[in-house]
Amino acid sequence: MDFALKLIKLKSGEFIPMKFKDLYQEGLKEIIEAKMEICAPRGKGEKMPPRKVINIMEALCKSVEQSKGSKTSEPKAIKIALKNLLRKNPLLENRSRKSR
Numbered sequence: 374m375d376f377a378l379k380l381i382k383l384k385s386g387e388f389i390p391m392k393f394k395d396l397y398q399e400g401l402k403e404i405i406e407a408k409m410e411i412c413a414p415r416g417k418g419e420k421m422p423p424r425k426v427i428n429i430m431e432a433l434c435k436s437v438e439q440s441k442g443s444k445t446s447e448p449k450a451i452k453i454a455l456k457n458l459l460r461k462n463p464l465l466e467n468r469s470r471k472s473r
Contacts, residue, residue: 432458 436454 427458429458 433451433454436457437450440450440453
């Protein structure tokens with residue numbers, strides 16, 4: 374107990390706010406600034422680059438028509454058509470994997 378009292382007397386003193394450093398807040402600011410550099414928002418005038426838009430129904434119908442000449446059944450032809458469509462558009466492929 375004596376040791377604790379001596380330690381308190383040694384460390385106690387007048388609080389001077391100018392000498393105080395909030396290390397937690399400084400570290401948090403550094404993390405936020407680093408994340409802001411990585412995920413910098415686009416300016417008001419900047420637009421997203423255009424993407425190729427695929428009409429899914431049209432592509433599916435074309436693929437089904439192509440596979441009608443083969444001897445596969447209709448449901449199997451539709452599955453093949455969807456797989457082909459997903460291979461052509463990786464954005465759709467990622468979404469279909471997430472929904473499974």
